[in-house]
Amino acid sequence: MNSPRRTRRTHSEAFKQSLIEACGEPGASVAGVALANGINANQLRRWMRERGIEPPVLSSLLARPVADVAAGFVPVELPRNTDSPIRVELRKGTAVVTVDWPASSAAACGAWLREWLG
Structure with a gap:
């Protein structure tokens, strides 16, 4: 060859x-x-x-x-937006499942996801 x-x-x-x-x-x-x-x-x-x-x-x-390196850095405080949901999109073959979870319950979302992926 x-x-x-x-x-x-x-x-x-x-x-x-x-x-x-x-x-x-x-x-x-x-x-x-x-x-x-x-x-x-x-x-x-x-x-x-x-x-x-x-x-x-x-x-x-x-x-x-x-001082020269940090001179261009300006810290910006971003508002916390807890109203945005956590969106998880799961695909298997042609099936798509989308789950919206409240960001205020992020720990519960993580626990659910760990259990679901098991």
């Missing part, structure tokens, strides 16, 4: 440069840029080394003062 031959992908220099530049953007990671573009992060790091560019070190991202 013949297995399919793997072929090497080739990428243009412009593509490689665009990914390398994307790694330099604030908040970007080599792994994230590679994943978003369908390549292995090690390949992207190799392209950087070949061009004399040192891949960013994770610890340098964490070295920022905590």
Whole structure:
């Protein structure tokens, strides 16, 4: 049985440069840029080394003062809405059963569900 031959992908220099530049953007990671573009992060790091560019070190991202990281965070208090029901939808074959349970009785819903799934 013949297995399919793997072929090497080739990428243009412009593509490689665009990914390398994307790694330099604030908040970007080599792994994230590679994943978003369908390549292995090690390949992207190799392209950087070949061009004399040192891949960013994770610890340098964490070295920022905590105040800078937390400056954009604004806590928001959400109102508790206990009027919304808990909706459980169960499917078996073509049959569908939907159960609406009051959120104020969430513990009882959990107990019923555990017993039912048994």
